[in-house]
Amino acid sequence: MLRFAESSSSPGDPWLNIAIFGAFVAITMIIVFRASRNNKTAADYYAAGRSFTGGQNGSAIAGDYLSAASFLGIVGAIAITGYDGFLYSIGFLVAWLVALLLVAELLRNTGKYTMADVLSFRLKQKPVRIAAATTTLVVCFFYLLAQMAGAGGLVSLLLGIGDAVGQSVVITVVGALMILYVLVGGMKGTTWVQIIKAVLLIAGAGVMTVWVLAIHGFDFSALLDQAVATANNPAILDPGLKYGVNDISKIDFLSLGLALVLGTAALPHVLMRFYTVPTAKEARKSVVWAIWLIGIFYVFTLVLGFGAAALIGPEVIAAAPGGANSAAPLLAFELGGPVLLGLIAAIAFATILAVVAGLTITAAASFAHDIYASVVKKGKPEAGAEVKVARRTVVVIGLVAIVGGIGANGQNVAFLVALAFAVAASANLPTIIYSLFWKRFTTRGALWSMYGGLISAIVLIALSPVVSGSETAMIKGVDFAIFPLSNPGIVSIPLAFLLGWIVTLVDTRKEDPVKQAEMEVRSLTGIGAEKAVDH
Template sequence: MSAVVRTATEQIGDPLVNIAIFGAFVLVTLVIVFRASRNNRTAADYYAAGRSFTGPQNGTAIAGDYLSAASFLGICGAIAINGYDGFLYSIGFLVAWLVALLLVAELLRNTGRFTMADVLSFRLRQRPVRMAAALSTLAVVFFYLLAQMAGAGGLVALLLGIDDRAAQGVVIAVVGALMILYVLVGGMKGTTWVQIIKAVLLIAGAGVMTLWVLSKYGFNLSDLLQGAIDQAGEGGEALVEPGKQYGASAMSQLNFVSLALALVLGTAGLPHVLMRFYTVPSAKEARRSVVWAIWLIGIFYLFTLVLGYGAGALVGPETITSAPGGVNSAAPLLAYELGGTILLGIISAVAFATILAVVAGLTITAAASFAHDIYANWLKRGEVKPDGEVRVARITVVAIGILAIVGGIFANGQNVAFLVALAFAVAASANLPTILYSLFWKRFNTSGALWSMYGGLISCIVLIAISPVVSGKVDPTTGASLSMIRDTSIDFHLIPLENPGIISIPLAFLLGIVGTLLSKEQPHPEKFAEMEVRSLTGAGAEKAVAH
């Protein structure tokens, strides 16, 4: 069976059908973006969509922002190849939302205006804290953008039948140009509607495929798992047992703990997710939006379990790994196996829409951080008109878009999982400790914030740079490089740990304590008391938002 399917995957589907369906999606969403943009008059309109979205609408948009191409394509492939260990990604991403709901969602909404730095600067010195927060935000967004843009290039190989790297670079540029247009014109309101539409399409498409796969096995999950085991051949039982990917050695188990720590804690520090809490009119709606997001994301990740094992059973691990897109091709190959060219076209369009929506959300976050934190509050010391700030944000969108296109072209074909893991690790290291200390620790001061943010950011990036993910990781069977640097003769890794979370996250928490205690800066208990009341009750939050 695998040989037959492999032959089909060389000419999988009809590229014209894929482009036509994707083009239809782009046209519809562009119309919506242009309509939404007519009310963009103030900074609150551009950054926070005028705070006009309900909890369910914002929750759906959060799901659209969070369920990236890595969630759909990457996790399905991970489950198809590694079974139980692949599904641990889904569990980690979902559990992360409980941390976001319990610790940050409502509190951030009550104490901030547009960005994470608004919360931190409430009781700390504005200029140094805003600069540190903006730099960490831009670092997270940049690496996340690289992953999405590089993912676009990887998808092209399978979905449009383009193997040439230069042609894939052109597609990356087209995705980037569309993303710039969405954000430039629509702001947060247009971006939010794109994310809502994309979330509905993605969850509906995954749901249809899930029911289709289960129908082939009489809606019996045990039969589906047995099918995946049989298709995998010798050693197939490992697919339903823990340890296939992360149980080979003590170091692989440590890598998993480190990765899980970054994923679970990183979500509560992701700037593009945190920014979504400001698009609702009240703290209650912020709380409702996270609950909606948890339900939608949880249902989707249950779908990935069936889709992953379904791809393993109906397509086969060997076929998936030999396809042009590698493990990321599992979901499209399953769609082609189930519904032929049309279903593949729909799923491929949804995959492209996923990338488009996520990069749009990331871009407006980076633009808001630069224009609001660095330009308006650091350079201009708050003395800038809202329309001037929005104008700088739009210029920033173009600059970031061009940077993402260039970076994506260079990163095309490289380890996309590394880029996503780095974004989560940076968010968990640089952002989360400072947010939590600022919200809950009365003694915390500016020195502690700077130590924590810069220490977490620098240590995380340095540890990644000297890890096997960048150089020195070789496939023991083929001898091919599995690192970002493809030349196996270049090896400068100093530590065997592939994800820095288990070191950089505790270090950032510790640096926050050390920096605070060593500083002679006097705490401001009255500001902390005001912040505590506002964060827990919402009292005064609406007044602050109006200014």
């Protein structure tokens, strides 16, 4: 027990860890190269030629959704803050159900490649596409920050790199690999990486879960008792260890919950996955697969989090390189030594690579399809030009993500992802809901809602303790935090809904009733959708 406490700052064998990383990268790169041979058209590059079955796409959705926040961040949050950490798992899972029941199939029936296809369907194309592309790029950037920070913490732990320069090099390498995956493989290569990663992640987490329970005689109560004893803190099992300290933290919890539950239905990289299947029926089947895989995984996080608290201890985890994000790798080392650590770390690394690849291709598709092809070229780009622009965009996004990831290094990745959810729910969700369900909704209402939600969320984050004025702030030594909450969702999400509603009511201009009727029929029945996506 507590084997890490007596070891060096790098548990296991760094060379073994590097060898397992290298093997994973080599195998997936071969798969990506093979998958990329048919990437000739925009449909091939963005939507994998709509060639995946429901089961394959459901596995890929799970691979896309179960990010470093789910594995590293949530296990760490539960290990350190107990019950309050598990609220992330509950929030992410409930959020997925909201996305499926509310928007997933309707978006699949209405769109072509991106979220902006849906939002601009019955509104004015140019301004709405620009706004939707802008919000997509910002949400993807915030999500990428979380994955890059996770990569920095994970590899730093495994290789014993404690200094900021070494961690920056690690983040740069992850960014370079991400760029290569997406440049070469497009959506098809990215999807296969996500499927492989989903299988590995759920299998690895399952093995560790059974192992932790076996140590405690398959008695979950005994596991919780040992977690309390090791942490020397009975409050780890009670609500409020993190979000019940004072009134501000309680409001912060409500804000976090709102962002998690509503954010998934507006995450562009998750919604884009529904365009990779040939029919609405396969889209529904992929939903069923995704629910099962995601639900099972979040049950595992509860056991792994308290297992890390019981076998390692919150203090040891918090002091390790990578902080809370190191809980899962340290637990793997405690259970199975260097080999299991290397395997679990490779799975976590795969998790990060798969998610950043999905985010990057979504952001690139949004810029190339919505800005370049639809706005600049007015829907008539030269043959092959759109894919070329998408690939150049991948490089730019990758470089920006590397710089941002270095800045966000050291933050809890589950927490950073919650910020991305808040921005998505504020900037995208009101317009998605209004476009699908409110016939009177206008272009002006959409623009006010999207830009208002986006700007308010970003400004509140910039003025929050996340950026300055706290021990874990991104910018040390300064304090301009005048907004007390760490998550802006409780203010920015209702504000975005309110702006869309009020501006639409006072707007005297009406939208095309024929397009409104067409969107309603297509979103609910799928009639006309198959023809639209293939041409």
